[in-house]
Amino acid sequence: MSEVSTIKITKTTKSRLSETDLKNVPFGKIFTDHMLVADFVNGAWQEPEILPYQPLSFDPSLSAIHYGQSIFEGIKAYHNVRNETVIFRPYDNFARFNQSAVRMQMPEVPEEIFIEGMKELINLDKAWIPGYDNHALYIRPFMFSTDTFIGVRPSSTYKFMIILAPTGPYYSKPVRIAVEEKYTRAAPGGVGQAKNAGNYGASLKPTSDAQAQGYDQILWTDAFEHKWLQEVGTMNVFFVLKDKVLTPSLEEGTILDGVTRRSAVVVLREMGLNVEERKVSIDELIDEYKKGNFLEAFGTGTAATISPIKELAYKDEHLVFDLEKSSQTSIELGKRLSDIRLGIVEDVHGWIEKI
């Protein structure tokens, strides 16, 4: 980062940090003192600005509310063991954000705004990074359309923002998951690979229905046969068999190309495991489970990190995992990723961005 910031900063006159219990902060409800804002107007990005965190004003005809041009990312920053402030793979999220922008017919955000703006903002609010195990500063870059017009067309104006939320663990315990047989998250040619607001809104009823049956989340299946596994709620998913680790592949464009997923594939291979990214059907998993070969399942995500799965339910089949005995892989993977983030081991992949 350049020594002299080029971003205009207006500091808060009244920090809320002293009233915040960083150790027990709930996920996603408490935001730091400042936010980054940049407007896209007349075909060009205007100078970004850092302002005190504050409400925005919008017209009831705001395009994003009516037509859903709205995308986001989730990234985390940490204090490492040398008390440096680090961000995990922000360039990966930056690239994905702009891929989402293209799919949603929104302008791409330049690196000077996304990456440099993020660093500047975190630097200003770094005292908000919780110094506790499994805690982090959750970074939420997002962009939405701001035309005040209710005809269906791409907006001509947009707002890019970054807000920061100190956070503890997202899922506090291992999850029970229902394999979805009726609802569809995405089909090829749709927006399943984009991190747009609409994908999440559409997932809430199927998830709530599963929760009413006693599950925590659903494992989405393909739109055609409802047997090819996709992703879970806010996570990609991995299945550990005796001789390999399976994770659904990305080529159909129906699931999110997760940054934690991508990191997990690399680290699992470093652990000597045979990772196969390919189509995975629930039938194959049931078969392997019955043979005693299906040992472990876990989800990966920026918010969720590495989240062990306690049960996969599909029709009358319940694949139950004894987490006391069989979560070696997810525990080891989680530890290795954590060691990289915290600077306990060397970052040989160039995943860590220091501020």
Added chain:
Amino acid sequence: MSEVSTIKITKTTKSRLSETDLKNVPFGKIFTDHMLVADFVNGAWQEPEILPYQPLSFDPSLSAIHYGQSIFEGIKAYHNVRNETVIFRPYDNFARFNQSAVRMQMPEVPEEIFIEGMKELINLDKAWIPGYDNHALYIRPFMFSTDTFIGVRPSSTYKFMIILAPTGPYYSKPVRIAVEEKYTRAAPGGVGQAKNAGNYGASLKPTSDAQAQGYDQILWTDAFEHKWLQEVGTMNVFFVLKDKVLTPSLEEGTILDGVTRRSAVVVLREMGLNVEERKVSIDELIDEYKKGNFLEAFGTGTAATISPIKELAYKDEHLVFDLEKSSQTSIELGKRLSDIRLGIVEDVHGWIEKI
């Protein structure tokens, strides 16, 4: 409507009506003097209120922006030939709005707020209804989630609003349409039948790509084979053959159950035509076109009303319609619907709601 309103009204002190050219008003950019607002808090709808049209304040973590719980409707009001103010089939839109709400895990809006609130609002701003051919007052009810929380879960608070926009014709000329071969709007089990914001945002890039090729809109096809026809942009679609009229059926839940579509099916049957609601493939249409049996195509929608299609393009096939010679059906349908709305013929179906 009850004589005495129960809705609290705060009138504007400065109407913008005198500065508005109702004859040349652009679609969806100019809003009337007032808006209706009702909040869902603590599990219950609060008293709706009519306020001067004004900006809202929202936190950057507004749930709707991040997770897309956002739905809307489009309805039109007119002055009929007896100078009564009438709304076309608002109860149909009311029912569909609540179906969208259920799919998006949002609370249903009660009739007292949706219908009575709409009538009250229109009554207050009825001087804004343009008295010109093909003009109307476009009514936009919408609801979005308002929690300030960036975890993925259904919001616990929502805002329902109605805003009104005086409007002229939406498409000013017959449209050229490309049949989509790559992108997907919806698959069974998805949210294609819901009028949620995300569906529209996802449609913009495919539409823009087609526009770059010289087309006005795309005709969506199914997610699996890209040959079963779905809907067009903001319209349902009808194909007039020599001995029947075809329109894609609703049973897969991938297309919008349009109120104008529903009205068109009834009126076309009254015109003595044989209307088939069923799966329609592009192959069938090309075949009929080559035999000289495919006479006419048009779209239907609240904003678009009845919109003749000039061309359907699919791979190397261009089905071109001579609108001078062959748009009798859409013209007659449009006239009959208009006569019902304007009170020139009797409303035997109970479609007209007087204020």
